[in-house]
Amino acid sequence: MELRSNPLYLSGxxxxxxxxxxxxxxxxxxCGQIALAVDEALCNVIRHGYDRASDKPIWIxxxxxxxxxxxxxxxxxxxAGVECCRMASDVGxxxxxxVIEDEAKQVDPSVIKSRNLDEVRxxxxxxxxxxxxxxxxxxxxxxxxGMRLSMLKKRAASTTGASPSGVASGGCTIQCMNQAxxxxxxxxxxxxxxxxxxxxxxx
Amino acid sequence: xxxxxxxxxxxxxxxxxxxxIITPVGDVDLTASPLLRQEIKRVQVTAPKRLIVDLGxxxxxxxxxxxxxxxxxxxxxxxxxxxVLCALTDRVRSIFEIARLDSVFNIAGNLEEARTK
Numbered sequence: 001m002e003l004r005s006n007p008l009y010l011s012g013x014x015x016x017x018x019x020x021x022x023x024x025x026x027x028x029x030x031c032g033q034i035a036l037a038v039d040e041a042l043c044n045v046i047r048h049g050y051d052r053a054s055d056k057p058i059w060i061x062x063x064x065x066x067x068x069x070x071x072x073x074x075x076x077x078x079x080a081g082v083e084c085c086r087m088a089s090d091v092g093x094x095x096x097x098x099v100i101e102d103e104a105k106q107v108d109p110s111v112i113k114s115r116n117l118d119e120v121r122x123x124x125x126x127x128x129x130x131x132x133x134x135x136x137x138x139x140x141x142x143x144x145x146g147m148r149l150s151m152l153k154k155r156a157a158s159t160t161g162a163s164p165s166g167v168a169s170g171g172c173t174i175q176c177m178n179q180a181x182x183x184x185x186x187x188x189x190x191x192x193x194x195x196x197x198x199x200x201x202x203x
Numbered sequence: 204x205x206x207x208x209x210x211x212x213x214x215x216x217x218x219x220x221x222x223x224i225i226t227p228v229g230d231v232d233l234t235a236s237p238l239l240r241q242e243i244k245r246v247q248v249t250a251p252k253r254l255i256v257d258l259g260x261x262x263x264x265x266x267x268x269x270x271x272x273x274x275x276x277x278x279x280x281x282x283x284x285x286x287v288l289c290a291l292t293d294r295v296r297s298i299f300e301i302a303r304l305d306s307v308f309n310i311a312g313n314l315e316e317a318r319t320k
Contacts (some may be wrong), residue, residue, distance in 0.1 A: 007234040011211055015261070032294050039265050045231045117303045121277075123271035125302050127268055132301045 001061075004160050005046045005102075006054040014039050017098065018197045022202070024093050026155055033133035034096065034153050036105025040126040041100050041149050049147065067094030095154040103146040108133070109139040161185060206240050208212045211235045214242045222253035222318060231268035239268065244255040250282045255317045259290030264298055276308065285309070289317035 001016065003009045014035040021031040042058060050056045063071055090162035114128035131137050212235035215226045217218035223246050227239055246254060258264075258270065272288065279286040289311040291299065299305040311313045 007232070008210065010232050010234060011230060029297070033298070035263065036298065039232065043265065043267065046233065084257050119275060120304070122273045123266075125266040125269055129298065129301055 065095040236267040
């Protein structure tokens with residue numbers, strides 16, 4: 001999905017991401033957390049990356065990952081077929097991968113850190129929130145310009161195998177992958193294989 | 204009684220004895236936080252003894268909303284106003300907990316409790 005760097009679109013972006021996560025079997029709490037992380041990431045791009053310019057591009061890509069850590073789109077499609085739909089949990093969706101890209105000014109990822117929460121002051125909480133609610137977070141430079149944030153949220157073990165919230169029996173799994181931005185697939189690979197606690201988030 | 208609104212948030216303010224109650228309804232995100240900030244500052248000029256922010260109808264809040272409330276708390280300390288948040292939904296309470304602000308603010312379960320907390 002491509003959107004402009006206008007805060008008016010934040011609400012729609014949150015709803016879209018939460019809806020996809022819900023269909024992939026994430027709990028309501030996790031859906032809220034995923035939407036929150038995306039919102040905070042978009043806010044950072046708008047406020048810090050683009051200095052609040054409202055007409056700049058931002059790309060959001062998201063897709064399911066299998067429990068084995070592979071992209072789950074193919075498995076979902078093959079298992080479900082065109083006509084027949086199955087639960088996401090039936091084909092082992094283990095996580096959701098979200099990549100947010102922009103053409104904003106580049107920042108050294110190593111200087112992007114969460115602030116000390118003992119200081120009670122306005123601002124600077126976005127990075128902490130993103131890192132707190134997502135399992136893997138990586139910031140990197142995007143070629144030829146801009147930044148790329150790759151985030152992964154795993155489905156909690158307790159929800160794996162359960163019926164996805166809001167998906168009635170016979171409901172459809174969904175496949176959502178948007179390659180509006182070049183290099184998205186590479187971003188996915190690096191996030192899914194090289195992420196973890198060493199990931200760096202942006203402020 | 205005052206009423207302010209934008210596309211995602213409507214805010215109502217009213218006097219309630221020695222307190223002023225601000226009731227935002229909707230989402231407090233980057234779009235709406237300036238509106239909430241503006242209204243809280245307008246009310247704080249009158250230096251009420253107690254300022255209650257009823258969050259029971261706020262379905263979503265992000266870090267810009269937290270920043271707005273932290274600013275309000277800091278301003279309230281200077282002016283001697285007691286600020287109390289009340290009726291947080293689970294989703295909103297969650298972001299306070301993530302940011303470890305749930306123990307920083309006075310948070311009441313409901314409006315009645317907020318009048319005395």
